[in-house]
Structure formats: structure tokens, C-alpha cells
Amino acid sequence: MTKSIHDWLFSILPEGIASITEMVLIAVAYLALFAIAGLYLVLLERKVAAWFQLRLGPNRVGPFGIFQTMADALKLVSKELTSTDRVDKFLYNLAPYFVIVTALLAMTIFPFSKQLQAFDINIGMFFLLAISSIGVIGILVGGWASNNKYALIGAMRSGLQTISYELSVGLSILTMVLLTGSLQLSEIIEIQRTGGWLIWQGHIPAIIAFMIFMIAGTAETNRAPFDLVEAESELGAGFHTEYSGMKFAYFFLAEFINMFIIASIAVVLFFGGWLSPFGITEGITWFPEVFWFFIKVLLIIFLMMWFRWTFPRLRVDQLLTLEWKYLLPINLVNIVFMAIVIWLNWIL
């Protein structure tokens, strides 16, 4: 389908304008995906929370509450943007865009299926790491510019947390990159077509890397049990205490998009991206491979939601202890272990 649009555009328009139009189309498609993914992950979270908590969850707006988050978003859009007099206006207004734009940028390079990939850059994994570390600047700036002590504490915690856990995310990805020998996402998936999913190929070190990645990834997205940045029982609402309306919604949606990104990285790196399990739909040409990608992503997101609704929150010093005293040393040893595994060719 994408190819036919491409051919049609180039046949009726001059080359330059056609490529610009194509880019705009891609951007619009991604924005739509972004909005839908964000909104429906919020709904999913509320439903999952309800299942864990003996409740029904949203069920009034539309069947099973499917329009609930749409209504919420409409409400947030129509709300007045209030702020206190003492905020740093420029930075205060800038902060939400930092968070949302980085989340959106990271989405662009994922291979949802073999054909559905906007940019297949050869340093994909590196790009993801680089982009995801910019998001925290938005949180820091937002907390700082709010001129609110609770927001400031939240922002400082966020800085601590992201700087620490980025190491673990990076190193666990590096462990897997040792195995694949490539940073390009489409290539990483191609490798798994023949040899089985990477978590299977890399066996013990890969499983350790996956566990570390999930812990650190949950921490990166500032979700419970690492939600010290918001910590509603300690800090009210943390860094976004002073935000209202759509600016608050940007922070809120970005959290869910980031969750989607972390889950997508996990799927690409460990679970074969859009490849079907055991190749069951390999021969079926009409079967949309994107289905497998989303199913896997949703399963991992469900796992992260499970964490959130079960575990209590860590304290800030325990958070750092966990990273610097446990995860990081384990991770470093794991990389060496993985290197030995590859060197001796123990790959399954």
C-alpha cells in the first residue's frame, strides 16, 4: 500500500514536492498513531488497574468505555491553561514540548513490520538511546521553571533517576548488540528470522539482560515502583504540579508513549520484532506482520502495568543503591559473559 502511494505521488508531482508531501504524510500518520497509542494505553492502564483492584474501570462512555480517554482528552484541550505568576514563562512553556517531541522522535524509527518503517537508520539503537535521554531535560526544566518546591524535588529526583538508570538501559542493550553485531533495527530483526528470537539465541546472558532492561526501562519511564518523580503520596504531583490543561496532558501522554517505546525496544531486541512465534504465519502473505509486533508490545506493557499495580514505591536512596550496587555490576559482568558466550560460540 505504501509503495502504491509512493509511486502515485511521484507520478503526479515533481520529485522535490513529492518527497516533501510524503514526509508530511508520514508525519501525520505518526502523529495519529501517537495520539491513538497514547490515549488507548491510558485506557488500557485504567482497565488493567481495575482488573487488579476488583473494579470495573471506565465503562460509561461508549461500549467498555472505549471513548473515555477521548472525552478526557477533549476536556483537557478545552481547559484553560493556568499558571502561577512566579513561573519562568519561557522555560515553563517549553518543557512539555521537550518531553512530547522526544517521545515522538523515538517512535519514528521502529519497524512495525517489514514495510512499515519510516526511517531505517543504521545506528537505530544508538539513536533511540540518545533521543530518550533528552526527554528528562523537559522534566528537569518543567520542575525548575514551575518555581514550586514540590516540583523542584520531583525534577531533581528525575535527574538522579534517569542519569543512573540510563546506564543500565544502555548496557543491557549493548549486551544484545554484541550478539547481533548491528545497531540497525531491521537488521536485528532479520538476524532473528533464522536463528530464533534473541532471548533464545543468547540464553542466560540474554535473559539477565532482559530482566535488567525491564527494571531499568520501568525506571526510565518514571513508572511505579520507580515513580519517585511523581510520588503522589509524597510530593502531590511532583514535577507537573503546576501544569494544567493540555500541557499536563503532554507530560501524561509522554509517559505512556515512553512506555510504548521501552516495550518496543524490548520486542525488537529480545522477542523478534514483527516475526511470528515459531514462524507460524511465515508463509501467509496476506497476514499483517504488524499484528505480532503490537501483540508483543502489549504483553510487555501489561507486564509493566502489573509492576505498577503490585509493588510499593522505592525510596530515593534505595533506588540509587539498586542501580549502582546491584544492576550496574551485574550488567558489566553480564556483558563479559555474553562476550565469552559469543567467543566460544555457545549460541543456541
Place this chain on the structure above:
Amino acid sequence: MSKDQIIKSNFKTEEYFINMGPQHPATHGVLRLILTIDGEIIRNIEPDLGYIHRSIEKMCERDSYQQIVHLTDRMDYLSSHINNEAVCLVVEKGLEIEVPERVKVIRTIIAELTRIASHCLWWGVMGMDVGALTTYFYAFRDREMINDIFEETCGARLTMNYNIPGGLMFDIHPNFVKRVKDFITHFKTKIPEYDRLLTGNVIFQKRTKGIGILTKEDAISFGASGPVARASGVSCDIRKIHSYSAYDQVNFNEVLFTEGDSLSRYKVRIQELWESLSIIEQLIDNIPEGDIKVQTKAVIKLPKGEFYQRVETARGELGVYVNSTGTKNPYRLKFRSPGFSNLSVLNKIAKGYKIGDLVAIMSTIDIVVPDIDR
């Protein structure tokens, strides 16, 4: 130079004030804590009271004794039945009337159900304060059953007003015994579930073990009572040492721990759930037949003198002091509320810990702000 000195000489650091409350999710009501904070570490805590002061004690001076009972619901609203009972007991003491056995037993059963309901709510909120939101709904599922029993018994779920001086307002509902038994069988399977969900969790243990230690000496000198004091090894269960109602007819253990940290305060309450269940089990089959009240005069006048009665609410020792001049109103009425004394230990035990710890310590103290302010 030590590490601290190096940091001091290179970076300018300042302590700063932060207002926790009156609108804050962790203060459980309109309590304001003025915190002095150094980064994340708490240097000083100053509770600022009075945001929900309704001068209940003064109002009592113009009310009749029957009316005072209704006011006490609004103090510690989670132990409303036990508060009512305290006032009724002091009036009965003043009038020198002995209530029928049936009244004593029913009062005790409902008081223990109240204690379970209160501890359930505390458990749910405790989980929420340390960040595990699911506990709240589990606890409310079970608390709801108790509230339904209360509703059937006396028409109210929270502010019960079931006690009147001289007995009970109505007899129990015919379903009462069956429903309480159902609840006991249900709840016995649920307390282990509480343990699996929260008590055994590694993060929860790390958050509470060895945090906010209250020594036995401090507990006594601050006048702490209830689970807070019992977690520090102070034996202070009024049900044991000044037995009232039907508590002398039952066997139960006073739960004592010696560590005095947040985790032992938590464990005391979980153990008390079991003890309360056992008290109810012992009494529920043996509710004696008889009257449900001793008829008092329409206008109760206590004789001239001073009267005092202590009861054990879910939070600790509630004392009611009545100074009567022989009229239909008390000359002075004073409540010794458990929450006030228990809150006063906060600065002692939470200093030097982090904000997250303060929240956990606050919820193990289990304050109810209207009880502190009155």
C-alpha cells in the same frame, strides 16, 4: 578535610521550609506539617494543628448527655462506636447503673468489628502511602462487609450512634449473627492475602524495617498509646488493664513487639486483626438474652463530681473526663484523644529520615486528624 567539609566548602547548601498540608495526600486530612528539609533529609517537623477544630469539648458543655454521644462520632470517625461507648460508659458510671449482659456483649462485638474496619482502612491507606495502590481496594472490599453489617444493625455505616447512655438504641438485626459469622470466615482467608500482597514484599520491608524507631522510654514519656506504643513494648491495652464491657469474659492476647520501628507498628495492627476476630468468635455464639437498655430519665443529670472512663479505640487510649455540677450539662468535658499524643512523637522519630520515610511513618502512626483537633 572530611567529605562533608569538602562538600560544604565547594557548594553552598541551604535548609528550606516546605509546607506539607493542609492539602496533601499523605497527611490524611487537614493536618499541616512545617518541614525543614535539607535536600531530601528532614531536619525538623512542626505539626500545625487547628484546621479542623470544631470545639467539640465546648459544644459538649451546652449539650445534654444524650447529645454528647452523637458529637463523639465526629472525633475519630473510624472508631465512632468506641467513642460513643466511652461517653455512655462514663454516664453509666455516674448514674451508677449496670447495663444488661446482652448490651455488654453486643457493644464488645461491634467495637471489635469497628476496630477491624478501622485497621482495614489503615492497611489500605498504608499501602497507598508507600505507593502500592491496589491495597486500598482489597481493604475496602472487606471493610464494606462490616459497614453493611453496621448499616443493617443501626442504619448508619460510619457515624453509628448505636450506643445510648443505659444501653443500645435498638436490638440487633435477626441476620446479625449469621452475617458476622460469614464475615469471620471470609476475613480469615483475606488476612493471609494482605500478608502476601504487602507484608512480605521486599520493597515494603525495606521501606519500613528499622525506620522511625520509637524507644520504649519515649513512647511512655510522650504518652503514646495503642498500636504505636505496643510496637515499642509498652503494655497499654485498656481492654486488658482496665477491662470494660465484656472484655473480661474473653481470652485474647495483647500484641506486643519490641522493635518500635514502622514495620513492628504495622505488624501489631495485622496481629490485632486476628485478635479481634478471635474476640468476636468467642462472643458471637453466646449473646445472652435480655433487655437492650436500662431505662434512664429523659433528662440525665449526673451527680456532682468528677468521672473518668478509658477505652481502647483502634488508635489507642481514649479518655473521657466529665466534671459535673449536678445539672443536665457537664460543667467541663475533656477528651484525652489517642491521635494527639501519638502525633507528638512524630518529630522525635522521623527526624533525619527522608520524605518518603516520613510518609510511611505517618501512616504507621495512623492519625485521624479530626481526632487530633476535635
